[in-house]
Amino acid sequence: MLKSRLVMAPMTRMFSPDGVPGEDVAQYYRNRAENGIGLIITEGTAINHPAAVASENIPHFYGEDALNGWANVVKEVHEAGGKIIPQLWHVGAARKAGSVPNIDAPPVSPSGFTLRGKRNEKIHALTENEVTEMIDTYAEAAANAKGIGFDGIELHGAHGYLIDQFLWELTNKRKDVYGGDIGERAKFAAEIVRACRKQVGPEFPIVFRYSQWKGTDYKAKLAQNSNELEQLLTPLVEAGVDIFHCSTRRIWEPEFIDEDKSLNLAGWTKRITNKPVISVGSVGINRAYLSNQDNHHVSIEENLQIVDEKIKAGEFDYVAVGRAVLADPEWAVKLRNGKLNQVIHYTKESEKHLI
Template sequence: MNTSTHSNSPSVEPLFEPLRIGSLTLPNRIVMAPMTRSFSPNGVPGENVAEYYSRRAKNQVGLIITEGTVIDHPAASGDANVPYFYGEAALKGWAKTVEAVHQAGGIIFPQLWHVGTERKVGSEPNPASLPVGPSGVTAQGEKVNEPLSITEIQLIVEAYATAAAEAKRIGFDGIEIHGAHGYLIDQFFWEGTNKRTDEYGGDMIKRTRFAVEIIEACRKAVGPDYPIVLRISQWKSTDYTAKLAATPELLAEFLAPLSAAGVDVFHCSTRRFWEPEFEGSDLNLAGWVKKLTGKPSITVGSVGLSNEFTSLFTEGKGASHANLDELLERLEKQEFDLVAVGRALLNDPEWVTKVREQRFNELGEFQAESLRKLY
């Protein structure tokens, strides 16, 4: 990825075309990627959270997807400062956030989340609750609990559906279900963490059953036209080289039941959006998912940064802003439909406005310091 800007660069116009999803029309193709911020003490998002999201809405972000916000289950979270999506105080805080974003002309979805066995034993906010997962094992193979019972699985499915209904009730414009990065839903997808021999385990299609039930329950709770996004990834937070589906054929097999269950948009998380997903094709993960399902997809992964995002944590590096030519070319070819921007937008709330006005020289260099404040 080079960082120069040329006079013959492709037009930024493809980024600013509207897109219809269900009953919703997004004004442009730029999405604020969900990023855990841990600025909600006791799970309650305050004024600072509302201001943080509305600041991006004022600056033309087409769709805001909130940080991961946990469903009503005692083991859903491993951090007392991650927001809840249940309880009167947290939902009031989210209602104020929605109102602030809408007043600024924005569109916002919550990301519904359960961390599963990624949660450390004894962690807040419920230290007595053990982590849960399909087989009670972590990605490293350590046993931390018994496998979830069918009854417990059904309760978690219901908790997702309740969260979806609450999202609609308090005015959110749609929802995203977090099925990526080695968290609970992904632990069911992944054969390394799902050793079950019942209807929730087995081959790749059987391992989608838990997610399918969640999507169907959410769909029933919100009705036919309310947008549902599913975030998926090949990589895990514990293994960047992981491949859930090693071939396009396996990916098609994996996606079919999820698509049929009621997903409107697939949010395809990669570390570097420009990398091809499989040999023999330039398509990235979002490109393959759109091709295989016919549904809109969101690409994400170091958009607008000169370094891919994980080096920002591991090496404490900053990143200068990157040339957007390749992104624009792929979008123009309709390889994917939407572009999620994370760290670049964290660093500069005006990123979208500056890109639209082609003020590329004003895009600030990303600093890891931006992760430590809520602005």
């Protein structure tokens, strides 16, 4: 049972030298657990593959030192009365050739295509055997999560990273069992879920984060309508996803303008799957992710009112808050106590100094 419907969204900070989260990382998460956040989803953590990420300061989710560091994070969060799950991450073709920490490891992807749909000889297209090995690597990370006391896992299948590259028609041109129509392109993700489930058992929650938009294309769509979305999500439900984390840039925007305009991506996901869903997108801030324009037509207060109404209407179950909680560890408490006027607001310039 979570103490609130508020979820701390995963946010990459690169504060873990050599991939090892230290005491400062543990206190960073504890601060949020102490202040009303029901569930913390960690920043993206590298699975055990040489091309998983593109910084030596992104935390690993393998190796004795890194796992000991995460065990300490879990201890601190649990002592503060919170729940926490790691986000398991591989960036795929979003990584440039020659990136640290393993400069000789080529970027990998489903088909050797960039995120703009162009073939690139520096990007390695995974063989079927390598796909199987990658699935096993995710499962190993899931087992590690359960072993050190996490409360579940989240698989990062959003924003144009590796799992999403298999889901997306622009980047998945495979002719084998991992390519094809929208439902067939979900096979890689579904097999990861199934392999993780085998490692962690039936009671350990598996969250799957996905998005329509990509870091290179905010207007991208995996599914053009609710029928296609059902084809995408059904294999994931059958594989064992417990909760869907539906990433949008603006939580109040409808997903399909030619269908029910009251529903955002999370609302449609819940209607289709009947699974618990987390909705997210510019909650508590006045500017969408990577946008240069303020949301003039929707104030922070109006934004929060919309969220409250949609939760009460049963359109989604939880709401994830990112930068607002990054900027102010006490954001949830101030919201609960009607003191939003005292909130420390996020700015890009302050990000490097936030703890």
